[in-house]
Structures are given as structure tokens and as C-alpha cells.
Amino acid sequence: MKRPSTFLYTVLSFGFAFLYVPIFVVMVYSFNDSRLATVWGGFSTRWYTALLKNQQILDAALLSLEIAVVSATLATLLGTLAGLALNRMGRYRGRTVFTGMIAAPLVMPEVITGLSLLLLFVSLKELIGWPDSRGANTITIAHITFSMAYVAVIVQSRLAAMDQSLEEAAMDLGGRPFAVARDITLPLIAPAMIAGWLLAFTLSLDDLVIASFTSGAGASTLPMVIFSKVKLGITPEVNALATIIIAIVTVGVLIAGWIVLRQRQHGSNRPEAGAPGD
């Protein structure tokens, strides 16, 4: 077994330092008593208190959470069906277009997705009168659309790595496709669906550009509020907020990572797509 050279490990350490130092710096500064972001004024939790009193941020966070839960759930549903359609349904007409529509949202620049969805909503309103207003509803539809592609990729690669003989045996014994999918396939891809849900949830919570395009005048999501604040410069409340979000996400990723690892041990040795583009 060849061991990685010193060079490779040096680059790896440098890379991880590069990835993590800025995150730690934000977390440290969130406990800084001074309003000047870079002058250390002693330990303080005052920005956390200020954050909890900021009604605008709290409202936005609540709205973002609602959108994230609904869109992640529906995206997992549609994405799982899409994953099955990619990997268990054989050939059908328009399959190439379908794979294209799953791959393209993974890389499509957000400004294009956002602009095109907004124009769709505006022209649908003129055409059929729906959606009569833009806000949480249109943002949710937009988020379902791009995150279902990520779920589909995760579910599909789980299906590709899975031994199909169980499903085939069940079919041979007379199981109907829907029953086989429900009783055999579904429990086996459940970990991938959970990982997909978590990813869709995070992506929704994180999205700024597409939400800005598809939102109406009334609704501001958390990233929209954060962006309007940090565009003006460093904001201590945002440091506190960042620390809280990073802490929550870390716990989420550790759970998802644990699920994926467990799933990998149960399945083949082939690693799963723990992330888009894998």
C-alpha cells in the first residue's frame, strides 16, 4: 500500500486550514464585545442577545424554516420518484431529456434559474391568474425545483450501488412493482432519502439569489435579510447568527454523514454521493 507523500499531506493540511480558518474566525468574533469587528474588546454574548431581540431577523428565520421544511419534503418525494425513474424504469420516451433536466439544475447559474422562474410566475398569472401573489408559495416552488434534482442524484446513485437481486426475487415470487417498491426498495433507499431531505433543507435555507427573484414585495427570507445587512459591511449580529447556523448545520451534517457511512457499510464498498456532483 502506497502511503500519500509528504507533499500530498502538506497540501491537504493547507486546504483544510483554508476551508476552516475563516469559519472559526467568524465564530470567535461573534463573542467579541467590541462593535468594531476586528478589535477584540473582551468576551461577550451581547450580539446573541441583540440577535434574539431583532424581530426582522426572527421573522425571516421563521419564514425560511417554513419554506425549507415544506420544500425539502416535497423535493424528497419528487426527487425519489425521479431517482426511481432514472434507475428502475428501464427505457421510455424522453428519457434523455429527463436526465438532462436532472443534471442541468445542479450547475445552472442561480441568476438564470431565478429570472426564468420569476418570468414564468408573472406570465402564469397573466394567463390563468395563478399565483396571484408572489412570496413564500413561489419561493417554495422554486426551491423544490432545484433541490429535487439533488435528491434524485443521491437516490439514483444509491439505487445504482444497490444489489437488484432482492427486488428481482420479490418480482419472481409474484410481487407487484408498487408493492416491491414499497416493501423492498423504499426501506433500502430510506437513508439516501434522509440525506437528500437534509441537503434539500440546507439548500433552501441557504438560497439568496433565486429567492430574491421569485419573492414578492412582502416576503424576506433569512438570506435576503442577511445579505441586505452585510452588503453594508461587517455586522456583529450576523456573526452571532452565523455561529448558530454553523453549529446547527454541523450537527445535521454529522447525522447525515453517519447515516451515509452506515449505509455504505451495509451496502457495497462503493461510496455514496454524499453531495451533489459526486
Add this chain to the structure above:
Amino acid sequence: MTVIANPGKRDRLWRTIVISLPYAWLLLFFLAPFAIVFKISFADPLVAQPPFTPFFDWAADSGDRLLATLDNYRFLLEDKLYWVSYLKSIKIAFVSTLLCLLLGFPMAYAIALTPYPWRNFLLLLVILPFWTSFLLRVYAWMIMLGKQGLINNLLVSSGIVDKPLQLLYTDGAVYLGIVYTYVPFMILPLYATLERLDPDVHEVAADLGAHPLQVFRDITLPLARPGIIAGCLLVFIPALGEYVIPALLGGLDSLMIGRTLYDEFFVNRDWPLASAVAVVLLFILILPIMLFQRMQQEVES
């Protein structure tokens, strides 16, 4: 229900649902919008002043109102601003992609050669920041690079420079921001191909007298090819239309096309022109996106 449905019929129903539900959703909310963008890019900007007057009617009123015009595209061609934006975006996305590859390849390679269970831990370290808020990670560099930022403080206190350097709001900050946020997208597909590398191959090749660089060139690199291409496209395509990074880290002159489009839409409120900008960007991206789709299937298989 007392009537048991015909099983054959039910199977077909299940199959129809599985395929057509996500299919219909994507057709309506992903593909159809592009047609509308395309259509509006030919609309007359004057008619389109918000709040959105009915500047385009599908059925009625098409006789004299729907003047398909190439004015928006002519404007794109004539105004230097857009040329500069497109070219600068391509340059920034291309160089950032190369930098991601230079950093990401050794990292992915080192991870692929690390034995379990450490390998899983290192992978988790790559995945973790990329699930963390993108916006907040870009923001973190505002703290690092500012006039009073961590880097300037270190440089000044160690006596390397007399007064703080202008690091934030420069093109350099944009490159840094893109590499920082996109490098995990490079590492993961690279890792997916490199981890299939049989470590014994190196030993055999070395025993046969091959130089390590020769092994790298003739064995490692060809094997990693789909991962390299997939990773590069995963960075290049979204980076080309990036908005948040140039808006927060770039200077006023950092005209990336995503930012130009965003401003055209939200500041100038010229929807047809913004649509034309998007259509041209989409045309630039069609080939890379098709290549990405093919490479993704190759990495998967």
C-alpha cells in the same frame, strides 16, 4: 374498496406516476421558463416598465403590441459593458477553476490514498463546509480581508507592510471567494474516480522501474479524467454566473455577468434586457452543461 383493481393496470399506473410526476414538474418549472425568457428577450423594453404592465399577452392583442424586436441583442452588442462583463466572467471562472483543480487534486488524491476509517473522517471534513451557509462563508472573507481585517492586522503588526492593503473589494478577493466556496465541488468527483485506483498498481509499476511521475502521468491521470472534467464543469458553470461573490467581495468595477444581469433586473428594472443577457449566457453554457451531463454519467458508472 370492494373492487380489486386489475394488477396489470395498477402496475402501469405506478410506472406512469413514477415517471410522469417528476417529469411534468421539471417540464413546467425548469424547461418551460427558458422558453419564456427567450420570448421576453425579444420584447420591447419600453412596454416592459414595471410594475409589470401586461407587456406580453399570449393570445390577444398580438397584432400591434407584440413587436418582436432585436433591440435588446443589438444593445448587448453595441454596449461595451456587456462584452467586458462576459469576457471578464469567463476569465475569472476559468482561472478559478484551474486554481480549484491545483488545490483540489492533491487533496482528493491524499484522501483516496488514506486508509479507512481516517478516509471517512477526511471526506466528512470536505463535505462539512459545503453544507454550511454559502452566503455566510463568503461573508467570512469580508472579515478576513477588510482594512481592519485579520490578514491586514497580521501583516501590519508583523511589520511586513506599513499600512493596511486594499484586499477586500478587489478582483483578487473574487478569485479567493470562488476557490474557497467551490473547491469541495472539485474534490468530491475527483475523489470518486481516484478512490478506484488500485494502490498495488503503483507498486507493480515502481517494481518495473517506472518513475513515480511516469506512473502519475500514465495511470493516475487517465483514470481521473472523468472526475477532472466533471469537477471542472461543476466549478466553471456556476462560477460563470456567480452573483453573491462579486457583489460582496468584488469592487465596483468587478463586472461579472451574473451581477450585471442582477442589476439590470433589480436596479434598472429592464426585464427584456436582463432576459437577453440570460439567453446569451445560456448559449455560452449549453455545451459545458451537455458535457457535464455526460461526464456525470461516466463518474457514476
